[in-house]
Amino acid sequence: MGLSKRIIPCLDVTGGRVVKGVNFVGLRDAGDPVEIARRYDQQGADELCFLDITASSDDRGLIIQVIEDVASQVFIPLTVGGGVREVNDVRRLLNAGADKVSINTAAVLNPALVSNAAGRVGSQCIVVAIDARRIVDSSPLRWEVFTHGGRKPTGIDAIEWGRRMQDAGAGEILLTSMDRDGTREGFDLELTRAFSDSLDVPIIASGGVGGLQDFVNGVQAGGADALLAASVFHYSELTVGEVKQSLADSGVEVRV
């Protein structure tokens, strides 16, 4: 027996509620964050990821209360991302009960944020989220970093960026394929494999899960250390337990 591959359901939160939607369009209320977090916990989720998609800065504080409430009742690691701009945001979320904070756009705008935050709270609390898109006709294959929810190209090579963030103190990388996100065609396995082979820190694969085999492929072909999914769990198409059973049947170590 050894280290288990982790299954991480992701919850989009705005205005203190969990919402569902496709590519941030047609959001609808999906319920109480504590209730949903407890459900995933009972299904055997290894961690939970909360993404604050609040558009208005007025409502930003609401995620703090959500994390406080969840952290009082659910005792597995909680990662929180979305709108993190400065070290103080990181501290505020950790103080509310988050275990890790995910930094995305702000890391590109201000790379020192990652090293400053890691220096202050430790690398184990810092996740750098990278949204990557394939560069068409690149050979060997290359990917570009996008920011602002995947809307804005940066011209930065994703693998280079991953290495740089690792050196800056990122404790793990949350890697989302913008090509696959929302498609249900499975993770971008070449992207995941390229990151996993190039970096020493754990890689969380994200974007594109449609069925059980996608999770297995993410680990076996992609080399991912953890697998993140939102919609297949939100819409109850799969439970975390079913995903773990399928992984175990394929010989992947999971926590039971």
Next chain:
Amino acid sequence: MANIAVVDYGMGNLRSVAKALEHVAPESSVIVTANAEELGKADRIVFPGQGAMPDCMREVDVRGLREPLLEAAACKPFLGLCIGLQMLFEHSEEGDIEGLGILPGRVVRFPAERMQDGAGNKLKVPHMGWNNVYQKQSHPMWDGIDDGSQFYFVHSFYVEPSDPAIAAGETHYPFAFTCAAARNNIFAVQFHPEKSQSTGLRLLSNFVRWSGSTDAPADKAARTAIV
């Protein structure tokens, strides 16, 4: 009413630890404190830690907590968590610094050249996620916890006790390392019980009922499920 003090020296996330203790011991008072007098009065001490050990040691000293910690570790139920385990030892490779020297041994980094599984796959550092904990001795802190249960880990360094008798648990990544150390009233673990779901809560629940003696069984009340 038992009084549990979580030692606050300004590093990392103490909130999770306090919340989990409150959950398993609603009748106790859980305080998060850097006050030496409060640590002296507390019935039990939880010594957590996150981040880099040199930073943690510096903050412990800046706050004048070294003596109160040594005193507490000499006499009352004392639980070290993560870096709170590592700091109990004599020396760490991380920053080449001295620890508190309460337990014999040193803290070393996962050696890059050994980080491969049997199939030749690269193993990542930090060691992050759920892994099995094998109990090396019977101890009241393991009461009700199956041998080989999984706990949540996040760390890049691990302890090497120079006295094998204090090893209370081990984990494989890919080689066996000590993930729990115990001596008299001290029990300390590399993993995070506060983040290890019902199994972790069980360990914390054992702690809040532990007499501090290694041979007394935990209170029977601890046998009822907590979650």
